[in-house]
Amino acid sequence: MVDHATAAATSPAPAAPVRAKMVQASKIYTDPAGAPKRVLDRIDLSLAEREFLSIVGPSGCGKSTVLRLLSGLTPVSEGRVVVGGEEITGPPKGVGFMFQRDTLLPWATVSQNISIALELNGTPPAERKGRIAELLQLLGLSQFGDYLPAHISGGMRQRAALGRLLAYGPELYLMDEPFGALDAMTKMTMGRELLRIWSGHEKSVVFVTHDIEEAVSLSDRVIVMEGPPGRIRSEYHIDLPRPRDLREVRKMPEFRDYCDRIWSDIGYSG
Amino acid sequence: MTTKTPSKTGRRVRLWVDRTALFVAAVLIWQGLSGTVINTFWISSPVLVAERLWQLAVSGALVWHASATVWQALLGLLLGMVVGVVVGLALHVLPRLAEAADPYIMGLYSLPRIALAPLFILYFGIGLLSKVMMAFSFVVFIFLLNTMQGLREVDQDQIDMMRSMRASRLYIARKLQLPSMLPWLFSAARISVGLALIGSVLGELLGANRGLGWYIEHASGRLDTTGLFAGLAALMVVAVLLNQVVNILERWAMPVR
Structure with missing residues (x-):
């Protein structure tokens, strides 16, 4: 076990404008027995515009709950959640959520699934077709627009889900272990894809994962959580050069150093 | 495929x-x-049954009786579907009411519906309506329970996905909940076709002046086994055809599953 005080590295506040923040945000559920259960305990978190932030931590530490609070899908119990300068009470504008499961509608084709996001963000019908074609092209799915989710591979399904997210065009991407169910190879490809797209648009991303190497290789900043009740244990600014090649970056000694520090921080020191 | x-x-x-x-x-x-090991009186024979069916078809009696049975079943099915789905939706929206009503719904569901027949005949006479209500009483619970189950089984992540994109409740109902429920509604329809026929024929057995059930009952009263088997054969064909209709509708509504 690592000493708390040494791990809680405070960092200078980012200079860029704030995209989203949580102020003393707690989440308290009522368990089936009727007793209150604190899953998040007074989280303070600030996300800058264009920042790529990852959250890692053991399962049950509340990292997914942080995302749900930021997305407005789950209301905060105490404290405040602010997105785009406004305190939120429900899903705010310009926030896209991606799940570990693709959540594609099984009866709709890849194109139709992407079209849903365009309908919901108010894209005029006349422009949808062209936009879908662009996105399919971008994600290498051009030939699969008319396929049903059941007829393409898991990696392609998740890619289609990413396409739907991009189609929605959010300013803030909330991604809950989006590549967690994929094999190592597909995961790497998807990560590369995500970075390529992100570096083109520079939106803000909060990326939840249990894969520390994935977090370090993708992010500007990694937050380590502990719990329950979920708290922020420490954070790391990842000063690795961009644009990053996901394979090359893993060979850098700094990369190994970050990973080692986070591993031992989480408690895997033996 | x-x-x-x-x-x-x-x-x-x-x-x-x-x-x-x-x-x-x-x-x-x-x-x-037939006529060798077992007396023809008991099991009639395929030739006699075919002859009888032919006579009934030519005289128009077959259509006269079959159409009554089918109409009663279809009207009961339709009524049961509408009421079952509407009540199912209402109970889904009002979970507190659903919880309170649960034992009563299950109680009514477990009640042998045949015991309701005397009441229905008293209320609705021996005409069309008592058979429709009989069929309805069989069907309504199937649709009610399947509607509730279907709504419960809608993928919560998919609902959240749409909510995160600020979809309205109506949009989610139309684009997600209804299509997710279709298999449940069709499975209810498939079960209900048979049950509606049971209700319809049951009503006819207990008091009627036409219908395949009435014809069977009538033939039995006159020890006419040929008529009895002819009625049964016609009923079987009707049931198979109605099931086919459901299959076709299902393939049309859900071509990809």
Whole structure:
């Protein structure tokens, strides 16, 4: 076990404008027995515009709950959640959520699934077709627009889900272990894809994962959580050069150093 | 999915040959037993039954009786579907009411519906309406329970996905909940077709002046086993046809599953 005080590295506040923040945000559920259960305990978190932030931590530490609070899908119990300068009470504008499961509608084709996001963000019908074609092209799915989710591979399904997210065009991407169910190879490809797209648009991303190497290789900043009740244990600014090649970056000694520090921080020191 | 490769067509043909052979064999055995091992009085014979069906068809009696049975079943089915789905939706929206009503719904569901027949005849007479209500009483719970179950089984992540994109409740209902529920509604329909026929025929057995159930009851009263088997055969054909209609509708509404 690592000493708390040494791990809680405070960092200078980012200079860029704030995209989203949580102020003393707690989440308290009522368990089936009727007793209150604190899953998040007074989280303070600030996300800058264009920042790529990852959250890692053991399962049950509340990292997914942080995302749900930021997305407005789950209301905060105490404290405040602010997105785009406004305190939120429900899903705010310009926030896209991606799940570990693709959540594609099984009866709709890849194109139709992407079209849903365009309908919901108010894209005029006349422009949808062209936009879908662009996105399919971008994600290498051009030939699969008319396929049903059941007829393409898991990696392609998740890619289609990413396409739907991009189609929605959010300013803030909330991604809950989006590549967690994929094999190592597909995961790497998807990560590369995500970075390529992100570096083109520079939106803000909060990326939840249990894969520390994935977090370090993708992010500007990694937050380590502990719990329950979920708290922020420490954070790391990842000063690795961009644009990053996901394979090359893993060979850098700094990369190994970050990973080692986070591993031992989480408690895997033996 | 249904690519017409020669081997697949070949298998289909063989299947139908097998099915026809099985039917012919059963009819032949029936014919062979009839009048030799078992008295024709008890089991009639395929030839006699076919003759009777022909007579009934030519005289228009077959359509007269079958149409009554089918209409009663269909009206009961339709009514049961509408009421079942609407109440199911209401109970989904009002979970507190659903919880309170649960034991009563299950109680009514477990009640042998045949016991309601005297009440229905008292209320609705021996005409169309008592049979419709009989069919309805069988069907309504199937749709009610399947609607509630179907709504419960809608993928919560998919609901959240749409909510995160600020979809309205109506949009989620239309684009997600309804399509997710379709398999549940069709499985309810498939079960209900048989049940609605049971309700319809049951009503006829207990008091009627037309319908296939009435015809069977009437034939039995006159010890007319040929008429009895003819009525049963006609009922079977009606049931199979109605099931086919559901299958076709299902393929039309959910072509991809």
